[in-house]
Structures are given as C-alpha cells and as structure tokens.
Amino acid sequence: MKFFKKNSLKISDDKRTRAAELSLRESIYPLCLVTVLFFLWGFSYGLLDTLNKHFQEALDITRSRSSGLQAAYFGAYPLASLGHANWILRHYGYKLVFIWGLVLYGVGSLIAWPCILHRSFGGFCAAIFIIGNGLGSLETAANPYITVCGPPRYSEIRINIAQAFNGIGTVVAPVLGSYVFFKHTGTDQKSLENVQWVYLAIACFVFLLAVVFYFSPIPEITDADMAFQAQETHAGTDGRPFRKQYRLFHATLAQFCYTGAQVAIAGAFINYVTETRGNTDSSLGAQFLAGAQGAFALGRFAGSALMKFVRPRWIFFVYMTLCIVFIAPSITQRGNTGMSMLYLTLFFESIIFPTIVALGMRGLGKYTKRGSGFIIAGVSGGAVVPPILFAAADSADSTATAMSVPLAFFVVAWTYAIAVNFVPAYRDVADKFTVVTMSRDF
Template identity: 50%
Template sequence: MTGLAVFAVGCLLFWPSGIKRSFGGFCGSMFVVGSGLATLETAADPFLSICGPPRYSEIRLNLAQAVQGVGSFMAPLLAARVFFANTGTNVDGLRNVQWVYLGVAAFDGLLIVLFFLAPMPEITDADMHVQENEIGEYDPGPFRKQTNLFLAVMSQFCYVGAQVAVANYFINFCVETGRDKATSSDLFAAAQGLYAFNRFLASGLLAIPAFKPRYLLTAYLALCFVFIVAAMNTGGTTSIAMLCLVLCFESCCFATIFTLGLRGLGRHTKMGGSLLVAAISGGMVFPPMAGAVVDARNAHVAMAIPMMGYVLAFIYPLYVNIYKRDVMDTHRDTKVGIEPVVAEDKALHLEAQPSRVEKEHAGRPEVQIVEK
C-alpha cells in the first residue's frame, strides 16, 4: 500500500506541474512515480513468490508478470491512440495529460482501499524458517553463505540490463534495416505482444511436472543468446525477426530467476527478495554502454552488449542444474501448502520424537525414591 500511495502522489503532482507548465515539475513528478513503482515491486514480487504453495511459486510470478506484459503491450497503444491522441503543444493538450494522470491516481486510490480491506496475510521470517524445515528439514545457514542467492542476483542484474538494452535500441535496429520509425514502432509493439504471450505459455509449461523451472530458464536464456547472435549477423527482415524472437524468449527469465533465487533461503527470504528486486538496476547500466556503441558504430554491433549480458546471466542456470538440483527439485515436488494433512502429520511426528531431556536420560538406570 505504501508503494501505491507514493505512486498516487506522483500522479497527482502532474496536475500542478501542468498548471505551472513546469518541465522540472514533470520530471520531479515522474521521479516520485518511479519511486512508488519501485517500492511496490519490492513488496509485490517476494509476496507473490512466497505466499502460497512453494511448488507453484514460478507459476504465480510468471502469471503476474504475464499480466504486466499485456500492460506493456497495451499501454503505448492506448497512450498514443486514445489518451494522448489529440495532445499537442497547446494548453488543451497539456490539460488532457493532467486529466489522464488524475484518473490514474483515482484508480490507484481505489486499489489502496481494496488492499486495506482485503485479508492479506503477513509472512514473517519465522514462518519462512518453519516452511523450509517442513520442505527440506535443513538449516540454510548464515546469510553470507547463500551462494544460490548471490548468483541469482548477479544473473538478474545482467539479464535485466540486457533486456532493457535490447528494448531501448530495437527501433534503431529496425531503422538500420530500412524501416521507417512508425513501422519500427509497430514491430516493437508486436515483439512486446510475443513477450506477453510467451509468459502465459511458460506458465502453462511450468504446470507440467516434466518442465522444471531450472530446465525452462536454461532453455530460454540459451535461445536469447542464439537469436541475438543471429540478429547481429543477418540483415533485413531476417534480423528483425531474430530480434523479435529474443524479446519473445526473454519472457519467463525474470520471474524464474527470482523464484529460484529464493529457494531454500528460509529466514533470509525477505532480504533475498529485496536484493533480487534491487538487481533490476542492471537496466540502468547496460543501455548507456549499448548507446555508446550505437553512436560509435551501429545498432547491430551494439547488440553485443546485451549478448554478453545473456552469457553472464547463463552462469546461474548452469549452477542450479549442476550443484543445486536437490534443493530446486525438493521445492518443486513438495506438498506443503497443498495437502493440509502434511502439516498435521508433521506436528504429530514432532510430538512423537523424544525430547532432549528424554534423550539425555535414555539408558540411565531408573532411580526410585523410597519414603523412609
């Protein structure tokens, strides 16, 4: 709710910025909006991952990201052809912008009320520790030893950086092949549509036991690398098609890296989720590097930057497939949160175990107290 509230405040700030016709005000308002969205994602992604049966965490987050992908596809179209269709450089166009953001703020306020009234569960570190014991019956150890998490953060940083770099220079790439900017924008919208569709497809595949999340992540990242290399070394329509396929297979990578990175963390889950969200900052690092190559050479050569991002991100799926298969598959196969009897049987099993005091006295001769 805090993230939604900050986002709503940012949208409301567009109104006075429009009245004053202040470019600085618009930039400040956009910064507040971005802060609200960052706060929201920091809370929402870990919550979706851990709130529910652990075996379905990838499916939950991928479905949520699929809905977000639909929004990414529809938002530019609605903005260009509906909300801001008649927006120009005059006062009437500016007023149209103000009303749109006011409507967004009102809808956001409604969401805050709904979340306040909804019985949303609070998940503590102790809850996550108990759940890990029910699944794997082991202690994750100190935070500094969570190699799986740290590699996931690195992979997420590189993957998101590569994803944003490809999206930022997609239109430049298409223009180099002879398309005009309008056609290039439509092609980018189509690629975004493939991106959203493949997220729904990946969610369906993850529901099939044979398609383990670690397998799907490995395959999708490998295909991203293959198609971006093909896009760099071809021209015309073929290169555009290859780059569209890169966006298509980027689909499930973010959500799957996120959920696999949280596996087995127990009481460290919240901290791990925060670090994985912070890894999105890779989207700030890679595009400037790609932009420098575009200025020096061209967009085709610049795709070498996201290509290296995919190579570095691929280290993590290799790690989980070689060294962490047991942890990943145990969480995938667990019945915790699905069969209610599991928790009851666990409690009965713990009650049936001898206590520490009973173990200490086991084997000792029984001492009888005789009254004199």
C-alpha cells in the same frame, strides 16, 4: 478461506500465521488482488519504452539523454528494495508495503503533470524516479508474496502466470502510445498534452487501489512461516549466516544483468525498427513494439504451462540460452529479419525475471524478506545497461550495432542458469521445493 478478523498493518515476524501453507483454493483471492499490481508496473514500464522515443521527437533530445528515463526509473529500485520498502516489509509486513508503493506511484504520477506542462525533461525524470520508488516497493513485496503464498512446488508457475499479466500491461501501453502519444508529433505542446491525461488517470486509479488494499483481508506471511517451510522441505539454507547465501547473490547478479539487457532492448526497440526497416515511423514502430511485447506475454503463458510438465530450472535454461541465440543476429541483420530476431528474443525473455526470483529465494527461510530485497535490487540493471546501449548507438550511429551490449549482459546472466541446473548446491535446493509440498494442493 479464513482471513484475519483484525485489519492490522503489523504482524510479528516471530509468529506463524500459516499463510504460507494455504491451499490453491484458499490462496486465490490474495493472489488475484496482488496480480493487479503486476499489470500496473507492466503498463508503466511499457509507457516508459514508448515515451523514450516520443521525448526524443517532442523535446528534440538525443538517444543517450532520453535513456535518463530508464536511469531514473530503475535507479530507484535499490533505494526501495534495499531501503524504505524492505524496512517496512521486515517491520510491518506485505500489506503496508503494497499501500506504500501505490501511494508513491500516485504521487509521482501527479508530479509528472506540471513537469510535462512545462516541458521539463529533468522534472519528468524526477517524477519517474518517485514512480520507480513506488513500483520498486510493489515489486519488493509482490514477487516474494506470489512465490510463497500457496503450495511451494507451484511457486514458479504462480509467479510466471502473475508476471504474464505484467506482459499484458506492456502490450497495452505501446498500443496506447501509438494512437495517443504519436497522434501529435513535433515539438509543440500538443505533442505532450495526451501524456498529461494518461498520468492523471494513473494517479486516480492507484490511489483508489491503495484504499482497496487497506480494506482487503490479505493474509500475511512471516519469517517464522518461511523458516518452517524451509525446515519441512529439508532444503533450507537459513542455518548459515546471510552473508554466506551465495546462491542469492548469484541470482542478484543474474537479475541485474538480465533486467538491464531486457530494458535496453525494449527501450531501443522503436529506434531499432525505424532505423533498420524502411517506411517505418515512430507510430508504426510503437505498434511493432506492442507486437513484440505480445510475444513476450505469450512466452510467459507458454513457459508457465510447460513448467507443469518440465522442471522450471530446465525451462529457465532453455529460454535463457535462446535469448542469446536470437539477440546475436539482430546485430548484423536489418529490416524484417532483424526485427523478427528481436521478437523471438522478447518471447524467450519472458520467464527469465520471475524464475530468477523464484529460484533465488528457494530455501532462504527466515531470510526470505531480506533476500527478496536483494533480488529486486538487481532490477537496477535497467538503469545501467540502457545508457550504455544508447551511448554506443550514438557513437556508432546505429542502434543495431549497439545490440551487442545486451548480448554481453545476457551471457553473464546465463551463468546462473547453468549453475542452477548443473551445480548440486543450487540444483538440489530447487528440486526439493519442487517435489515436496507442505499443504493440500486444493
């Protein structure tokens, strides 16, 4: 593969680099490097779900207050995806955003150390907010990069495979939590000591990874590349003003509602099983969460394989529908039955987020970078829905009853799955990119 000879952090968006026309073989190295980032934020997200319950016990705080972790983490996403990260992406390119996001992630992890040492929940939320800005920056660049780097017709498959490593990260984190965080329980300082070391290790790793990204020859993809791709597939919608990109805004709404529901379910999972299943403590609950996240990761690999044979939009529709089908019984069922419903819900959640990203960016052409900021801003639903769920759980004194909250948000997200399959203005753009390829497959 031919890489750029000059290690530049700025590429003009008016210049075609042909990086969006790479074959599968040519795109392997940059895609593998960027996929590491997916594992990182999966691990960070998995830690958050585990720490939610851990802080309830170690700091003696309520369920609704502990949801401040999710509010701080996901509330940072719009600031990154619509603000600083998107500005860097449009003016400098993907590579600098990767480095910027990793640096913010590392800084937030270092700040977390004294906050945990002094048992400051508010301070730790501030550190999580900085980490959220870093991860929001990485998602703003990595999701569209995976989508557009390589043959267009494989974009949904590429992003789902990459996101499967995100799922692996969410499995590793609860396992770590069950054996490390919950090793010491109660309100003494020892119950928080191991959390400090985990965040110090994260900081060291991400700073090192930022250096690797700086010296790695990552091909840039410009607005000119994307405009050419949209033109060649005859599915471009960038001839219309940005404010009329209605498919994009619908995808953003769906992302907001879906992500909010997903984060709320995962964040409340340990509470759910400890309340509804007999003889289940927080440590065992964290292990069950790891199993549920394993089902989530498995669902992504399965969905990615199915997309090779079935149109991605149909897989998306079926998975989204089954999320609604299986979350509903968890409201009234208890014990192993209720937990099994959540396992199945997480399995079918798996491909929703990355597929919304891929389908929502179809045909944006020169608006691709700007549009990616909007879709990733939809992740801020993770800051809104969990507090609603936990407030409902505190009010009803039942996490199971509060599962009606993510159910309602799933239904709103379902409207996008319906539109992309049955509304021609949505469906035609998706299908043209699927059947037309602009470069050699191999």
